[in-house]
Amino acid sequence: MRLRELILASVAATALIAGCTTDTGAADGAVAEAKPSTPSAPPPPPPPPMAESDQALQGIVVTGSRKDSAQEMGRMIPSPVIMAPPEPEFRDQYEDVESNPVKLVSEEPVSTFSIDVDTASYANVRRFLKGGTLPPKDAVRIEELINYFDYAYPQPKAGSDPFATQVTMMPSPFNAGRDLIQIGIQGRDIDREARPPINLTLLVDVSGSMHSEDKLPLARQAMKLMLEEMEPTDTVAIVVYAGAAGEVLAPTPVSDKRKIVAALENLRAGGSTAGGEGLRLAYSLAEQGLKKDAVNRVMLLTDGDFNVGISDPEQLEDFVSRKRETGIYLSVLGFGRGNYNDAMMQKIAQTGNGTAAYIDTLSEARKVLADDLSGNIFPIADDVKIQVEFNPARISEYRLIGYETRMLERADFNNDKVDAGDIGAGTSVTAIYEVTQTGSEATQIDPLRYGEAAAAGSTQGEYAFVKLRYKAPGADTSKLLTYAVTDANRVASVDAAPEWARFATAVAGFGEMLKGGEALGTGFGWEAIRKLGSGAKGKDEFGYRAEFIELTRLAETADAQAALNRPSQGD
Secondary structure, eight states: OHHHHHHHHHHHHHHHHHHHOOTTOOGGGOOOOOOOOOOOOOOOOOOOOOOHHHHTTTTOOOOSOSOOOHHHHHHHSOOOOOOOOOOOOOOOBOOOOOOOOOEETTTOOEEEEEOOOOOHHHHHHHHHHHTTSOOOGGGOOHHHHHTTSOOOOOOOOTTSOSEEEEEEEEEOSSSTTOEEEEEEEEEOOOOGGGOOOEEEEEEEEOSGGGOSTTTHHHHHHHHHHHHHHSOTTOEEEEEEESSSEEEEEEEEEGGGHHHHHHHHHTOOOOSOOOHHHHHHHHHHHHHHTOOTTSEEEEEEEEOOOOOSSSOOHHHHHHHHHHHGGGTOEEEEEEEOSSSOBHHHHHHHHHHTTEEEEEEOSHHHHHIIIIITHHHHHOEEEEEEEEEEEEOTTTEEEEEEOSOGGGBOOGGGGGOTTSOOEEEETTOEEEEEEEEEETTOTTOOSOOOTTOOOOOOSTTTTOSEEEEEEEEOTTOSSOEEEEEEEOGGGBOSSSTTSOHHHHHHHHHHHHHHHHTTSTTSOTTOSHHHHHHHHHTTOOOOTTSHHHHHHHHHHHHHHHHHHHHHHSOOTTO
């Protein structure tokens, strides 16, 4: 009897335990503790929305057993689907410009253009190549590639004009039977102690498109670098634009650097882009703080996305052109990709007595705003124009390499009301013509059957005559400089040319290849560019020329890959 009672009690206890155990019981058979019945608690709040990564884990069921095999878990957990992030929409904008054509000296003996010291195109091209792709052809402005580098031309003599001119004529490595005429202009450098004070107004784009690390955060870092190169007596003001424009910092001396840095750190990206309104406010603030003996400059930091306010290109150009009469210069610094409006930035920079640069890395920020600050901030000449007249007795054809957006009419050269480029302290400017000598079999254009005979006279020994016009900063009347190109400027071979001429030629060839190479002969390509550049690398203190050599390798690789993706002629 005693045994039967024990068995019945055991069965009852087992049933009680089974009834109290839930489907999600504790691991290893742990028993849930029974508790007295209490009023129901309110339901818990709904869980927060799950991120995509958490949603992907919904299929994982956690049980109270440690006995699940790996095979069973594999059936329970769905295979993850890895999706590549979408590529950002490419909305970069570039001006569609045709390369300069070959011209007959007998028909058009004079070439006139405005100088250009911008370097934006080089940094932008580098960004594309380091990303593994060729840049759009319209993104390549060959003169900006050439002028990215310092060629160490000799400085002007003391007490003379603010420029020194260097001219080299050498056989063209691009095409047999032709020559290159390279014109190098070196602006006078100024000592740090002799620099005039700076009245700088920063116009910072804080629209939503500027949120990425290569835009507003990089812009803040760039400005901090520049502050280290400025004098305590210089002043900085900050204006921002997004959905609306507003003043963030009144003109503040650089001696109060902490206040300026704090204002920069508080900038946040968000909203649409009222760029036009920002320009108005920035110029207004710059005018209020205008200093007669200082460099008054507005510096625009943006990805170029002007979509609110003055958005019409012609209206913007008109506004900026009127404001340049106030003596306020304009600098444009471009950042990022996706919304990069290169065409707009170039237009307003050229119209506003300004310069344009592209900042893709902190290293480039240091080059533009620290190492080359004098050249980018302190002007030594305004409205600089070049006019070259070729002698038909010695030159039959010519082609200016680059400067397509800087071409002027012949009559513009002597018109002091026509705007042109500006040169900063210590800046060098280089222009290269490819020419064909009269009588050469390398001519590209057939002569006219009824054309006039080539002129002859006392200038028979000259290849060309170079004229340069410039205004002193703030002046209304220009000055004229001239230079005759003769046999004294010509060398017999490429190897005999100065280092600066050879390296500039390599960069010009690089630009031509990125443009498609149509102006180059079949015997000149990436390897020839690399060999020419390597042989003229020189001292290369900051490694810029070595980087150029590496870019030629990246370009060659990207070009080969692009060729594989092109459809065959039979498709």
